[in-house]
Amino acid sequence: MPDPDRSGGHFLRLDQLHGSLADPAMASMNFLNEVAIRFPDAISFAAGRPTEDFFDIADVHRNLDVFVDHLCRERSLTVEEARRTVLQYGRTKGIIHDLVARQLAVDEGIHVPHESVVVTVGCQEAMFLVLRALRSDPQDIVLAVSPTYVGLAGAARLVDMPVRPVQGGHRGVDLDDLRTQVARARRAGLRPRALYVIPDVANPTGISLDVDTRHELLRVAAAEDLLILEDNAYGVFAGEQRLPSLKTLDSDRRVVRLGSFAKTVLPGARVGYVVADQEVRDHGVGVSLLADHLSTIKSMLTVNTSPLAQAVVGGALLTHGHSLLTANRRESDVYRRNLSLMRAGLERHLAPFADRVSWNTPSGGFFLTLTVPFKADDALLERSAEEYGVLWTPMSHFYTGDGGIHQIRLSFSQGTPESIETGLGRLASLIGACC
Ligand SMILES: Cc1ncc(COP(=O)(O)O)c(C=O)c1O
Structure with missing residues (x-):
């Protein structure tokens, strides 16, 4: 009309x-x-x-060459196959998933199957994928340590998932308030699915969780049956006394790890990742990884992360022995x-x-x-x-x-x-x- x-x-x-x-x-x-x-x-x-x-266009070319060389030497691809890998549409989960997994092992002692890594268009896409998957009906909410990164709140808004704040306090997360917010949400008929937290030198506050708080947070998450969405965008720059990440301490697959190469390799590449090694069971019939389902969503959102951009990031990881600490x-x-x-x-x-x-x-x-x-x-x-x-x-x-x-x-x-x-x-x- x-x-x-x-x-x-x-x-x-x-x-x-x-x-x-x-x-x-x-x-x-x-x-x-x-x-x-x-x-x-x-x-x-x-x-x-x-x-x-230290931005340098020559590094982009060099990293691309290093990655292509790696494809030929280490993955035994022919020159034509290597060319196709970086220039053609690519695997939805990414072509540097194995290198990302290596970096996590080298820098953080995180050991996850390569298949649990989805390479994304920045950390921002990783947040969107996870929230999209977790938000199955209007009762689903996400908790976030407050104040929090605006990108998380924005992604949640896009998938119609309310964000309930949890006080940060002086420890970076107030665990009593976390329990209170979970109980309050459940009393209201809501289903808190996850807590979003930036444990290392957070954006915006700069606060880091101490080791005891990290352990306690994992215990509370288990007791309350919550996932933890750990955003580690700045962890490489946490200072002399870097602490174990939540994913490093996670023995229960409670932690979904969100990562970004924007601060550690190149923001213009727009490459991030999510590690989602949680099992998804289909009425006891089949078992898959959460990463597989995030990949399905991604296939309808960005199809795949630019293989060229991934190659540049991959080359940087290879050049520095898979260590972002060394690279930075x-x-x-x-x-x-x-x-x-x-x-x-x-x-x-x-x-x-x-x-x-x-x-x-x-x-x-x-x-x-x-x-x-x-x-x-x-x-x-x-x-x-x-x-x-x-x-x-x-x-x-x-x-x-x-x-x-x-x-x-x-x-x-x-x-x-x-x-x-x-x-x-x-x-x-x-x-x-x-x-
Ligand atoms: C905590 C945090 N997570 C994620 C991002 C965004 O990462 P990306 O540029 O990879 O999307 C930022 C960017 O400022 C950030 O501060």
Whole structure:
């Protein structure tokens, strides 16, 4: 039926499109990007992007060659077969699944069958696949440690899966609140399927779970019959004292591991993965891996992850003995230097407000949290960009409800010593004006 309000050509009504499109939370990324674009000269502590100091097109060519050579030598493919493997449509689960499994074994002591790895278009696709599979009816919900990465909340919104927050607290996950939220959800007739958590130098807070909390979390997950969705996007940069990942400690196949090569190899490649070694039983008749089912979803979403992009990542893994720790020595040094500059700079620049502001001290990663006595919202970010020339992220963007209004996420992955120094000076001026 034509709409009477119609004034021009064909149009669509927002209220007749998927509900996520009218959800303000979905626009959060766009807002933050748009502020950055409008104020290009502002110093940014906002973007969570890896350093570009070592980006090199020659590496892309080299890694591609290394991977093709590997196909011929190690997998005994002919030149024609190798060419087809990287240039033709490919296996849905990916062509570097074995290399990803090796990397997990080498760097993290995770031993999983190669078949349990699905190589995805970034970690973002991995989240979508898992949530799509877990959300079978409207009672299914996912729990997420709050504040949480916006990509998880967005993916859940796209599959109509409500996200219930679990307090992070000072340990990175409040296990009493986890039990409370599970019980509350079940009383309301809901079915909590999984808890999403970033155990190492989390985005946005920079907090890491200590070892005892990791063990306890696995015990609670078993007792409450929950899966854990472990996102380890920054684990390689966790600092000197890296702790065992949840998947390393998982003896019960409770943990679905979500990974990204965006920070550790190349963001432009858009390659991530999911390890889903859980068994799926079909009324006791057949047994398959959750990874097989994620692959079925993927076959109808992105068909396969670009084999060329996978080859570049695969070549990088081969070059560095399957170790992302080794591959990222130079990058880790930059992030470590920047973190210590941030800590020293905050001490100095914010000394006059020491009784009113505080910040945490992550062991590594890209982010830290600054707590302030005033509202650090989108309006203040705009003012900060326009009047003070410094960008940061209001922590409220990472909360599903209210929360984080007095907190700021500061990213230090991309700064130079000079920009960090100048940026913190500008931030101190803003804080001085607001305190
Ligand atoms: C915690 C976390 N997970 C996943 C991602 C996204 O990974 P990818 O770029 O591989 O989709 C990010 C990116 O910022 C992140 O911070």
